[in-house]
Amino acid sequence: MVMTFVFAFFVGGIICAIGQLLMDFGKLTPGHTLSTLVVAGAILAGMGLYEPLINFAGAGATVPITSFGNSLTHGAIVEAEKHGLVGVLTGMFEVTSSGISAAVVFGFIGALIFKPKGNVD
Amino acid sequence: MVIVFQSKPSLIAGGVVAGPLEKRSIFSQHFDATYDDERWQMKTNEQGHRKMVEEACEFAMKKAGVKNKDIDYFMGGDLVNQMTPTNFAARDLDIPFIGLFSACATSISSVIVASLLTEVGASNLALAGASSQHNAVERQFRYPINYGSQKPQTAQWTVTAAGYALVGKHHEEYPSIEAATIGKSVDYGMDDPFHMGAAMAPAAFQTIQSHLEQRNQKIYHYDLILTGDLGQLGIKLLKGMFVESGIKSEELKPLRDAGAEFYGQDETFQSGASGAGCSAAVFFSYVIQQMRAGTYKRVLLVATGALLSPLSFQQGETIPCTAHAIEITMK
Amino acid sequence: MEKEQYKQLEQNVTPNPPYFKNVAKAFLVGGLICTIGQAVSLFYMTFFDFTEATVGNPTVATMIFFAMILTGFGLYKKIGQFAGAGSAVPVTGFGNAVISAAIEHRSEGLVLGVGGNLFKLAGSVVLFGVVSAFFIALIKFILVTLGVVSW
Known part of the structure; x- marks a missing residue:
């Protein structure tokens, strides 16, 4: 179990380090970097490689934004297997990432209780 | 073409107010007031921005012992949307007003227009200046305030400050405006909104060079040539351009930048300060005070502005920049 | 210059x-x-x-x-x-x-x-996540139908 923590740390860290390389060497904005990683997660899911990564590294694979591409793709593929072409579409509507709903809810709550502050300390 | 003012309008007084972080500025002792609340007790950043403009004008008027009704014109601008903070301040100040936009070079473009109005006899007293409020400007040009993006070392920090000067008829005991140069919009192909100093340096170079040439002056004729907000990298680039044009680096001593010096060496602010309020705050407090104290006799103030918008950046345009200069002397 | x-x-x-x-x-x-x-x-x-x-x-x-x-x-x-x-x-x-x-x-x-x-700011992530999921599932569906890969 301790090893899962170690793997989570390393796998998560490496995904973030790749993101940093995209920003610094690739001169990408954060928006471009995150979009790239999401597509990368979706491709890995399509090749069936992301689920093994989650089994191996736990939160190291579910917490980075790549998992968002994975969960959407995974959902679409599972439904496609069951319902064929229609499933490709309906799958995505059934399995959205909890990240979106959580961000929407907490964004709303955050907007109600916080104010933007410019102080650096 | 350089403008030479026969009547030599004077900077009768300056009013500068700044926000909480600006207490850390090396110039803060010269400001008239710094506030703990970045919103000036108002509901929104933009309302605080407006309030700041009004207070800077109040300070300038108080120092000269005049009231709103004694002022003929109000010239100024900021960086937010259609300059609503300044437009709304003009509504409350109740003075004939034209909003001017030269991005961060507005502090000087407004003084030039005010001086011209004075020169032709249309104005006895005019308020001219510019301002910027960190939160309001950042959300407009970059990201929400609380968004955790990593700013590179080349980035600059938009100051929260408003600086306004009272431009009047010539008086010997006040710094006087002898000449001015209106800059071109210069584009050297720079496109990084987190590296404004590099985009603006060529504009500053062209304006300074053209001013010196047409006035038949050299850099050593000035006690101080102060650019607005090139930042620590921008001023290096400007000096580099002068060196490559054949001027020895020891001759460049009078050349300084308000943005590079504003926050001292604090690394939190990366390459230094920027924003329309940066040059306005330093020019209309520190510089006016130093001239009246006799430290400087001849000064060239060069406000620099990057003429980009979030839209132009997203559409992949490069960043054109401008620089406007006034030459001020003190007997 | x-x-x-x-x-x-x-x-x-x-x-x-x-x-x-x-x-x-x-x-x-x-x-x-x-x-x-x-x-x-x-x-x-x-x-x-x-x-x-x-x-x-x-x-x-x-x-x-x-x-x-x-x-x-x-x-x-x-x-x-x-x-x-x-x-x-x-x-x-x-x-x-x-x-x-x-x-x-x-x-x-x-x-x-x-x-x-x-x-x-985050909209682009949602856009590319959903669109890439759609196309990848579609490609996989086609490949499976053609018998190139299995589910």
Whole structure:
């Protein structure tokens, strides 16, 4: 179990380090970097490689934004297997990432209780 | 073409107010007031921005012992949307007003227009200046305030400050405006909104060079040539351009930048300060005070502005920049 | 001075980003956030009825809750300045992008401000996530139909 923590740390860290390389060497904005990683997660899911990564590294694979591409793709593929072409579409509507709903809810709550502050300390 | 003012309008007084972080500025002792609340007790950043403009004008008027009704014109601008903070301040100040936009070079473009109005006899007293409020400007040009993006070392920090000067008829005991140069919009192909100093340096170079040439002056004729907000990298680039044009680096001593010096060496602010309020705050407090104290006799103030918008950046345009200069002397 | 010559000067004066330091910081902070995520997962698996396969959803939601607190108190931007991609790439960064936009635009009201700008920064992630999921599932469906691969 301790090893899962170690793997989570390393796998998560490496995904973030790749993101940093995209920003610094690739001169990408954060928006471009995150979009790239999401597509990368979706491709890995399509090749069936992301689920093994989650089994191996736990939160190291579910917490980075790549998992968002994975969960959407995974959902679409599972439904496609069951319902064929229609499933490709309906799958995505059934399995959205909890990240979106959580961000929407907490964004709303955050907007109600916080104010933007410019102080650096 | 350089403008030479026969009547030599004077900077009768300056009013500068700044926000909480600006207490850390090396110039803060010269400001008239710094506030703990970045919103000036108002509901929104933009309302605080407006309030700041009004207070800077109040300070300038108080120092000269005049009231709103004694002022003929109000010239100024900021960086937010259609300059609503300044437009709304003009509504409350109740003075004939034209909003001017030269991005961060507005502090000087407004003084030039005010001086011209004075020169032709249309104005006895005019308020001219510019301002910027960190939160309001950042959300407009970059990201929400609380968004955790990593700013590179080349980035600059938009100051929260408003600086306004009272431009009047010539008086010997006040710094006087002898000449001015209106800059071109210069584009050297720079496109990084987190590296404004590099985009603006060529504009500053062209304006300074053209001013010196047409006035038949050299850099050593000035006690101080102060650019607005090139930042620590921008001023290096400007000096580099002068060196490559054949001027020895020891001759460049009078050349300084308000943005590079504003926050001292604090690394939190990366390459230094920027924003329309940066040059306005330093020019209309520190510089006016130093001239009246006799430290400087001849000064060239060069406000620099990057003429980009979030839209132009997203559409992949490069960043054109401008620089406007006034030459001020003190007997 | 010519533009080309100026570009040269600009490149000489402008420092490169500290590549190694930035990557190291991103790795450490990113790894740390994922380790915290693992602890949250363990919490849900120990005290609630979640398995390794289902624990991803509550973990992600909890991490975004943390992001809201840190964003609201202005701490996430400080972590972001230090960690770069280390705090941008985890879902907390996605949360930060949504929540910071929401807080920022509160002054324009809940409908036009918060509602209209919530996905101002994070919208691209949703767009490319959904679109790539659609096309990849479609490609896989075609490949399976053609008998090239199996489900």
